[in-house]
Amino acid sequence: MTTDEPQPNAGSAEAMYRDHILEHYRKPRNFGVLKDAHIDHREDNPLCGDDIRITMKLAPDNTVSEVKFQGRGCAISQASASLLTTKVKGMPIDQVKQLTRDDVVAMLGIPVSPVRLKCAILSLAVTRNGIDLYEKKLNPSS
Amino acid sequence: MIDPQVVRRDFPILQRQVRGKPLVYLDNAATTQKPRQVIDAMNHYYEHYNANVHRSIHELGEEATHAWEQAHERAARFINARGIEEVVFTKGTTEGVNLVAYAWGLTNLQAGDEVVTTIMEHHSNFVPWQNVCRRTGATLRVAPLTAQGELDMEAFRSLLTPRTKMVTLTGMSNVLGTITPVREITKLAHAVGALVFVDGAQFVPHTYADVRDLGVDFMAFSGHKMLGPTGVGVLYGKREILENMDPFLYGGEMIRRVTVEETTYNDLPWKFEAGTPNIAEGVGLAAAMDYLDKLGMDNVREYEKHITGYAMKRLAELPEVTIYGPPAERRGGVVSFTYGDIHPHDLASLLNERGVAIRAGNHCAQPLMQQLNVASTARASFYVYNTKEEVDVLVEALQHARKVFAQ
Numbered sequence: 054m055t056t057d058e059p060q061p062n063a064g065s066a067e068a069m070y071r072d073h074i075l076e077h078y079r080k081p082r083n084f085g086v087l088k089d090a091h092i093d094h095r096e097d098n099p100l101c102g103d104d105i106r107i108t109m110k111l112a113p114d115n116t117v118s119e120v121k122f123q124g125r126g127c128a129i130s131q132a133s134a135s136l137l138t139t140k141v142k143g144m145p146i147d148q149v150k151q152l153t154r155d156d157v158v159a160m161l162g163i164p165v166s167p168v169r170l171k172c173a174i175l176s177l178a179v180t181r182n183g184i185d186l187y188e189k190k191l192n193p194s195s
Numbered sequence: 196m197i198d199p200q201v202v203r204r205d206f207p208i209l210q211r212q213v214r215g216k217p218l219v220y221l222d223n224a225a226t227t228q229k230p231r232q233v234i235d236a237m238n239h240y241y242e243h244y245n246a247n248v249h250r251s252i253h254e255l256g257e258e259a260t261h262a263w264e265q266a267h268e269r270a271a272r273f274i275n276a277r278g279i280e281e282v283v284f285t286k287g288t289t290e291g292v293n294l295v296a297y298a299w300g301l302t303n304l305q306a307g308d309e310v311v312t313t314i315m316e317h318h319s320n321f322v323p324w325q326n327v328c329r330r331t332g333a334t335l336r337v338a339p340l341t342a343q344g345e346l347d348m349e350a351f352r353s354l355l356t357p358r359t360k361m362v363t364l365t366g367m368s369n370v371l372g373t374i375t376p377v378r379e380i381t382k383l384a385h386a387v388g389a390l391v392f393v394d395g396a397q398f399v400p401h402t403y404a405d406v407r408d409l410g411v412d413f414m415a416f417s418g419h420k421m422l423g424p425t426g427v428g429v430l431y432g433k434r435e436i437l438e439n440m441d442p443f444l445y446g447g448e449m450i451r452r453v454t455v456e457e458t459t460y461n462d463l464p465w466k467f468e469a470g471t472p473n474i475a476e477g478v479g480l481a482a483a484m485d486y487l488d489k490l491g492m493d494n495v496r497e498y499e500k501h502i503t504g505y506a507m508k509r510l511a512e513l514p515e516v517t518i519y520g521p522p523a524e525r526r527g528g529v530v531s532f533t534y535g536d537i538h539p540h541d542l543a544s545l546l547n548e549r550g551v552a553i554r555a556g557n558h559c560a561q562p563l564m565q566q567l568n569v570a571s572t573a574r575a576s577f578y579v580y581n582t583k584e585e586v587d588v589l590v591e592a593l594q595h596a597r598k599v600f601a602q
Contacts, residue, residue: 075600101540101556102570126570127538172540 073162077132082139085121094183098175103130107138107179116145122179127172129161134176136160146184152177197490197498202580205230205486209580216550219585224369224397224529224576225554226419229483233423236482237475247471249448259474266477267464270429273484274414275405280463281437283430284477288396289319291415291430292363294467295392296323298443299436300361306332308360311389313338313346313375314566315368318559320394324363333360340566344371344520352383359389366398366414370558370574371520372503372529374398381410390436396420400578401499401527403492406431418476423483427476430467437463444469495579499528502577506530506586513593519567528577531558534593537600539573545599549592 087093087108095106103126112118120142122134140160141149154174158165165173203209208228211218220228240262246255248263267279276282285291304310310324314337328335336359338351346364355362362384367374377398381391390412398404399414400421406414413436417428432440442449442460446469451459460466487495504523507530510516515535520526534542539555546553554574557564564570575589 099557099561101538102564127540129540166544169540169544 074128074132077135078128081122081131081135083121083135083142084123086123087119087121090119092183092187094179094186096175096179096182098126098130098171101127101130101172103127103172103175105130105134105176105179107134107176107183109141109180109183111146114145115147116143117141117149118143122176124176126175129165129169130172130175133157133161133173134179137176137180141180150181150184152181196501197494197579199498199502199580199582202490203582205232206580207231207234213550213552214548219549219551219588221575221577221581221585221589222552222554223578223581224420224558224574226425227400227422227578228580229424229479230422230486232486233479233482237424237479240475240478245475248474249465262478262481263472263474266481269481269484273488274399274429274431275407276431277407277434281406281431281434283432283437283464283467284472285415285428285430285467286426286473287417287419287428288394288415291413291428292320292392292394293323294430294443295413295415295432296327298440298467299390300324300327300333301331302441304328304331304333304360307358308333309336309354309356309358310334310361310363311336311338311351311354311359311384312363313351313365314340315344315346315371315373315560315563316363316365317369317394317396318561319396320363320365320392321562324361337562338364340371340373344368345373345525346375348376348379351380355383355387355389357387359384359387361392362389363392363394365394365396366404367401367527367529368520368560368563369397369529370531370560370563370572372526372531373521374402374525374527377409377411385410397527397529400487402496412436418480418483421483422486423480424473424476426473427480429480434463437467442466442469446470448472490579498579499577500524502581502583502586503528503530505583506575506577506589509586509590510593513590513597515597516593519569519572528581529574530576531572531574533569533572534597535600537596539571541600542573542593542596545596546589546592549588549595551589551592553589 090108091111092109097104105124107122110119120138122138157174157177206228244255244258246259248260267282271279271282336354339347341347384391392413393411395414395416399416412433414431419425449461449466449469451461507523517533519531543555556571
């Protein structure tokens with residue numbers, strides 16, 4: 054993954070909030086809900102109240118043509134959704150399904166403590182489970 | 196008044212630094228730190244008389260058994276129980292609630308009966324009763340709070356009827372700090388023939404909880420929230436009630452005679468202590484009770500009012516802070532708050548950068564959070580070693596977090 058130049062305070066929570074993540078938290082990319090989406094899935098994390106809904110449209114070649122998210126919660130959960138939607142736009146869904154928690158942490162560009170990991174990967178879980186449900190609906194026998 | 200600087204010398208962990216800053220530990224409602232006296236007592240047990248209890252006929256076994264029984268005596272004295280037969284050692288408060296919910300509830304509750312509780316319970320004093328009610332057909336009634344976050348006594352009274360068989364409530368809310376009027380509630384409950392169970396997890400560590408004065412039938416609490424180790428807690432129960440209850444866990448230690456056909460059970464409290472217990476932890480808990488009684492539980496309560504009042508005053512100076520719950524005189528050492536629209540998890544992470552440990556989340560009290568209409572709160576909780584200077588560090592760290600988010 055590629056991040057910006059190392060920050061003077063890199064690795065500290067302050068640096069992470071100040072730069073990359075707060076920027077995405079305040080100005081989330083792809084915020085909203087798509088009408089007539091192929092994939093529309095929402096999950097929350099009752100432990101902290103983070104809540105994310107992701108809607109996606111697919112092109113005929115099964116790549117993600119449009120994607121939006123809506124949600125509320127801490128800066129890490131919302132920034133990771135913003136980053137993830139940016140990353141998957143144009144990606145084949147088979148490739149989206151391969152994304153791991155390590156990919157998400159790499160996108161955030163900061164070390165995520167075990168307690169905050171649940172916040173960081175909620176959007177990934179919503180994306181993957183949304184794709185699963187969509188594929189099961191298309192192909193109920195599998 | 197307790198001098199926290201003197202108390203702090205007994206707590207080795209308070210010397211450590213976090214992220215290059217002195218640790219400011221304000222998560223005492225989750226677990227407290229341990230004084231040297233507790234750590235030493237446990238080490239001494241392992242280095243000198245570690246053995247199983249009530250079994251082994253040798254010097255070490257007898258010393259360990261004596262220490263284990265002495266720990267029960269110590270706990271009985273701490274809450275003014277009539278004797279060790281009323282003091283069951285458990286893993287912690289959660290096991291105490293489950294023990295009563297299952298061993299008493301499954302045999303004494305039936306369809307048409309009611310269990311009355313409050314909306315501010317910790318999940319550990321809510322879910323076991325919800326489950327036992329579901330299994331027996333009894334109904335769980337939940338008393339609401341006033342706008343100030345205190346028990347709505349009028350509504351509570353109206354829930355008490357001859358159908359009420361058990362009233363179960365916290366002595367002090369782990370979210371709001373609210374202290375409930377246990378003595379008054381016990382009188383009201385007994386008047387309709389119901390028993391009273393008190394979740395003392397946040398109550399017993401912070402005030403003198405005299406079970407005979409309060410009149411309660413059961414009270415459970417945990418060692419680790421009162422300067423003791425994890426893995427040990429106490430269930431108090433009135434002897435005549437415990438005697439008539441079936442055991443909860445079955446196995447060794449809790450039996451008197453076992454034949455292929457049947458088993459007779461051991462005397463109280465051992466009937467409820469199946470298996471090899473957490474002996475070192477019991478020894479550590481006794482040392483923690485010695486430590487607290489030396490400070491004096493009334494002094495502990497007075498000091499917490501003092502430090503909590505100061506914290507609430509300082510936090511209220513921040514214009515965007517919302518504090519939940521009653522004023523300091525009527526709460527324990529717990530302050531839950533939100534700060535503008537900063538998510539409590541983000542606050543906790545930023546405070547950690549300044550060495551400040553707080554809790555953020557729903558505090559295992561989702562029904563209460565739903566009533567407060569917040570997803571989560573930040574919570575600072577205090578104990579005898581916290582200082583006003585630490586409160587000042589908390590406030591400065593919050594102001595700093597605000598700046599980070601305002602950019």
